[in-house]
Amino acid sequence: xxxxxxxxxxxxxxxxxxxxxxxxxxxxxxxxxxxxxxxxxxxxxxxxxxxxxxxxxxxxxxxxxxxxxxxxxxxxxxxxxxxxxxxxxxxxxxxxxxxxxxxxxxxxxxxxxxxxxxxxxxxxxxxxxxxxxxxxxxxxxxxxxxxxxxxxxxxxxxxxxxxxxxxxxxxxxxxxxxxxxxxxxxxxxxxxxxxxxxxxxxx
Amino acid sequence: xxxxxxxxxxxxxxxxxxxxxxxxxxxxxxxxxxxxxxxxxxxxxxxxxxxxxxxxxxxxxxxxxxxxxxxxxxxxxxxxxxxxxxxxxxxxxxxxxxxxxxxxxxxxxxxxxxxxxxxxxxxxxxxxxxxxxxxxxxxxxxxxxxxxxxxxxxxxxxxxxxxxxxxxxxxxxxxxxxxxx
Numbered sequence: 090x091x092x093x094x095x096x097x098x099x100x101x102x103x104x105x106x107x108x109x110x111x112x113x114x115x116x117x118x119x120x121x122x123x124x125x126x127x128x129x130x131x132x133x134x135x136x137x138x139x140x141x142x143x144x145x146x147x148x149x150x151x152x153x154x155x156x157x158x159x160x161x162x163x164x165x166x167x168x169x170x171x172x173x174x175x176x177x178x179x180x181x182x183x184x185x186x187x188x189x190x191x192x193x194x195x196x197x198x199x200x201x202x203x204x205x206x207x208x209x210x211x212x213x214x215x216x217x218x219x220x221x222x223x224x225x226x227x228x229x230x231x232x233x234x235x236x237x238x239x240x241x242x243x244x245x246x247x248x249x250x251x252x253x254x255x256x257x258x259x260x261x262x263x264x265x266x267x268x269x270x271x272x273x274x275x276x277x278x279x280x281x282x283x284x285x286x287x288x289x290x291x292x
Numbered sequence: 293x294x295x296x297x298x299x300x301x302x303x304x305x306x307x308x309x310x311x312x313x314x315x316x317x318x319x320x321x322x323x324x325x326x327x328x329x330x331x332x333x334x335x336x337x338x339x340x341x342x343x344x345x346x347x348x349x350x351x352x353x354x355x356x357x358x359x360x361x362x363x364x365x366x367x368x369x370x371x372x373x374x375x376x377x378x379x380x381x382x383x384x385x386x387x388x389x390x391x392x393x394x395x396x397x398x399x400x401x402x403x404x405x406x407x408x409x410x411x412x413x414x415x416x417x418x419x420x421x422x423x424x425x426x427x428x429x430x431x432x433x434x435x436x437x438x439x440x441x442x443x444x445x446x447x448x449x450x451x452x453x454x455x456x457x458x459x460x461x462x463x464x465x466x467x468x469x470x471x472x473x
Contacts, residue, residue: 161363162423228435252423253395261425281425285364286437286456 119226122245122278126151126236127224132187133197135204135213140185142240149181150243150269151236152262155227156186158203159194160285163230165252167207170231173248173263174211180270184211189222190230190288222287229284233262235269243269246280333406335399338391338417340430346389346415347448353385354469355444356462358414359433361393361423362401366457367439371409373459374441377466378413384470385446388414391431393438395422445469 120127130141145151154170156163174184186209188195197215204213216222225234235244244265251257265275338346347355358374360367371390378388390411392402399418406416421427425436433440435455443452443465452465 159365165423229437232436247425250424250426253397256395256422256424281429281436283423283425283428283433283436286366286435 120224120234120242120245122242124242126153126234126240126242127221129214129216129221129224132214132216132221134215135197135201135209138212140212140214142236145183145185147181148183149238150183150266151240152177152182152184152266153225153234153236154184154186154248155189155222155225155230155232155234155287157188157190157195157230157285157287158199159190159192160230162252162284166231166248167209169248169254171208171210177263177266178210180266182266182270185214186211187214187216187221188230189216189219189227191217191219191290192288219287219289222289227287229282229286231284232282232287235262235265235275237269244275244278246277246282250280331407331410331412333403333411333416335392335403335406335416335418337396337420339420342417343389343391343431347444350387350444351448352446353387354381354446354466355448356386356388356466357442357444358388358390359393359431359438359440359442360390361438362398362405363394363423364438368405370439370457370459371405371411373462375409375411375414377462381466381470382413386466386470390414390416392416392418393423393427394418396420443469445472 126142128142130139130143132140134140142151152173156166156170158164170184170186174182177184188200193199200213200215203209214221221227227234231248233244233246233248234242237243244262246261248260248262249257250259250261261277261280265278268275343357356374356377358371360371362368374388374390377386394402396418402418419427419431421430428436434453437455439455439457441454441462442450443454443462445451446469451469454461454465
């Protein structure tokens with residue numbers, strides 16, 4: 090009986106997602122390495138506060154991660170982001186997670202629940218306008234952008250080279266942060282992002 | 293690009309029917325991981341060179357490649373459409389290839405899904421490099437998201453790519469290329 094209910098709720102979820110998957114709108118060109126990072130301000134978050142890039146003026150580096158609740162790939166990286174913030178915050182790095190999907194599972198209340206369950210130690214923003222996603226050209230969750238001390242784009246792409254932790258060989262994001270903190274260029278500034286397509290609303 | 297509401301409604305209907313199939317399979321009373329839920333299907337490992345070889349073997353036919361994964365809900369919803377196309381257009385020379393971008397540890401789940409879908413008129417593959425940048429790079433899945441479909445003409449040339457669950461766009465591309473001799 091339990092399995093039946095699980096299956097039924099899964100069906101409902103997938104039907105909703107299939108509907109959402111149709112809504113990929115036109116994507117902005119987005120940012121390239123060396124571009125000035127588009128600022129954000131007044132963005133709501135799971136902590137009840139409003140967030141902006143200007144709040145992070147003391148951070149040497151900002152790791153902006155487009156993520157969301159519903160995507161299994163994004164979920165697979167949550168613990169890795171929590172560990173990253175733990176390991177790098179004292180070095181002057183700040184992680185900021187942002188969701189721009191507007192499907193039911195990806196709205197503010199479920200986001201609050203997820204942030205609490207997973208013990209997010211970084212702000213989890215919800216940009217209902219999706220402007221941040223369009224400004225950066227985020228296509229999937231997770232999609233990572235590193236902003237250097239001059240708030241220029243220094244890294245774009247994936248967190249690492251495999252969703253399955255045991256198969257990870259190269260930690261692209263950590264390698265980029267280590268290089269930037271040492272005043273060097275990231276060994277690989279662009280990697281292939283992969284995951285669930287961001288559901289952009291139609292214009 | 294002209295957009296209509298129809299593909300969405302269609303995709304939702306497809307998702308519902310796909311899940312009905314899954315549900316039926318799941319409720320068959322067989323133990324998890326058993327042979328229940330449909331006919332066993334062929335599933336082979338694939339990397340880029342293997343795909344290129346398979347495409348070459350299909351010269352003379354139009355080939356639709358459906359990149360999907362069990363973790364991708366819109367892909368799961370679209371999958372029956374690809375199986376249906378393979379059935380509908382086999383006589384006119386369409387070959388349909390499905391490539392699962394799941395981790396290899398998920399092979400049993402992929403097989404269960406394929407069996408429940410009755411995915412026998414299509415050739416099924418599982419990517420060897422898992423859910424990784426390499427997989428998306430090697431198969432040139434721009435944007436890094438799925439569903440992603442590619443349509444090759446009878447000469448083996450890539451003629452259309454479709455990102456997202458848009459069955460009407462897939463149909464249009466397939467029918468157009470089937471019409472070319």
